[in-house]
C-alpha cells in the first residue's frame with residue numbers, strides 16, 4: 497500500500513489523483529489532503545478518504561474545517577507552513593505536488609529533505625529553483641517523478657535508455673485557444689476566450705499559461721532540469737490534437753514518442769505507481785478516429801512568452817525565478833481584467849530586464865527574488881490601471 501500526501505487535492509490534478517486512488521484502493525491510500533480556500537470540497541474529500549491530516553491554507557477557514565471534521569480522528573492544520581510539516585509525516589510514502597505556483601517550492605524542498613519521493617505536477621517548483629531541487633533530490637536519493645504530460649512522456653521514452661545520451665527532447669504544444677492568431681487579433685481577447693483550452697480541462701492559471709504559450713516556456717525549463725538537457729537540445733512543436741505527448745531523439749537519430757488520448761489520469765497514475773504500469777480502463781487512442789496528426793512551428797513573434805522562457809533558461813541563475821514570479825502576477829492581473837492578454841508579455845520582459853540578476857542563487861535568494869519581482873510586477877500592473 498502506497499500512502500500519498502496530495503498537496504492541492506481540490507484542484508484539477510488533485511481531484512483526478514483521487515479518482516486514480518479510488519480505482520486502485522488496494523494499492524493506494526491517502527494520508528494527507530490540502531487545499532487553499534475550498535473548505536467544502538476538502539471536508540468532503542476528507543470524510544471520504546479518511547486521511548490522518550488535512551491542511552487548509554486560508555487560516556480563516558480553520559475553525560470551519562475543524563468543526564466539520566470534529567467527529568473524526570483527522571488532524572486539521574492551517575496555513576502555508578503546515579504544508580512543510582505534513583509532507584514529512586511517517587505515514588507518507590510519496591508526495592504529489594498538485595498545488596499551483598511558487599507555493600509548491602518550500603513543501604517540496606522539505607519533502608525531499610525528509611526522503612519522500614515526489615510525483616511532481618507543480619512545474620513552477622523546478623522553474624523557480626531547479627538548480628537546488630535536482631542536486632538535493634540526487635543527494636537524498638529521492639526520485640522526482642514527472643506528472644506533467646509532456647515530461648511523463650519523455651520519462652517513459654527514456655525508460656531502459658539510461659546508457660544512451662539524449663540528442664534532443666521535443667515538447668509538443670497544443671497551441672492553445674489562440675493558435676493561428678496574430679498580435680492584432682489578441683489585443684482584446686477576453687478571460688473567457690483564454691480559458692477555453694481546446695483539449696484539456698485544467699486549473700485557471702495553467703489554462704491561461706497554455707493560451708500564451710507560457711506553459712510551454714515553463715515546460716522547457718522544467719525539461720531542462722528533469723532530463724539534464726540544454727536549451728539548444730529542446731525543441732517545441734505545435735501539435736493541435738495533443739495525442740503525441742512528447743518525443744525524445746537519440747544520437748543515432750531514432751525518435752521515441754509516447755501517445756494517448758489527452759487524459760491526465762494516465763501520467764498521474766504512472767507517477768504514483770512507478771515503476772509499474774497499473775491496469776486502467778482509460779479510453780484508448782484509436783488511429784481510425786484521427787484522420788491526421790499534424791505538427792507545425794510555434795509562432796514565437798505572436799506568443800512572446802515562449803521566447804522569453806528560452807531566454808531565461810539561457811541566462812540561468814535566478815532569471816527563471818523572475819520570469820515565474822512576473823508571470824504569476826501577470827496571469828492573476830489578466831484573470832481580474834486588470835491587464836490585457838498581450839500586456840502579460842510586456843510585464844514579463846520588463847521584470848526580466850529590471851530584476852537583479854544572481855548567477856548562483858541560494859534558497860534564500862530565490863525567496864527574495866520571488867518577493868521583489870512580485871512587488872515590481874504589482875507596481876507595473878498598478879501603473880497600467882492609473
Ligand SMILES: NC(=O)C1=CN([C@@H]2O[C@H](COP(=O)(O)OP(=O)(O)OC[C@H]3O[C@@H](n4cnc5c(N)ncnc54)[C@H](OP(=O)(O)O)[C@@H]3O)[C@@H](O)[C@H]2O)C=CC1
Nearest residue numbers: 504506507508509531532533534595596599617618698699
Ligand atoms: N491541470 C492539469 O491538467 C495540469 C496541471 N499541471 C500543474 O499542476 C499544478 C496544479 O494545477 P491544477 O490542478 O490545474 O490547478 P488548480 O488551480 O485546479 O488547483 C490548484 C490546487 O492548489 C491549491 N492552491 C492554490 N493556491 C495555493 C497556495 N497558494 N498554497 C497552497 N495551495 C494552493 C488549490 O486549492 P483551492 O482549490 O482551495 O483553491 C487547489 O487544490 C500546476 O503547477 C500546473 O501547472 C501540470 C500538467 C497538467
Ligand SMILES: CC(=O)[C@@H](O)[C@H](O)COP(=O)(O)O
Nearest residue numbers: 644645669670671672706711
Ligand atoms: C496536460 C498538460 O500537461 C498541460 O501542461 C498541457 O500540456 C497544456 O497544454 P498546452 O500544450 O496547450 O500547453
Ligand SMILES: [Mn+2]
Nearest residue numbers: 644645646715
Ligand atoms: Mn504539460
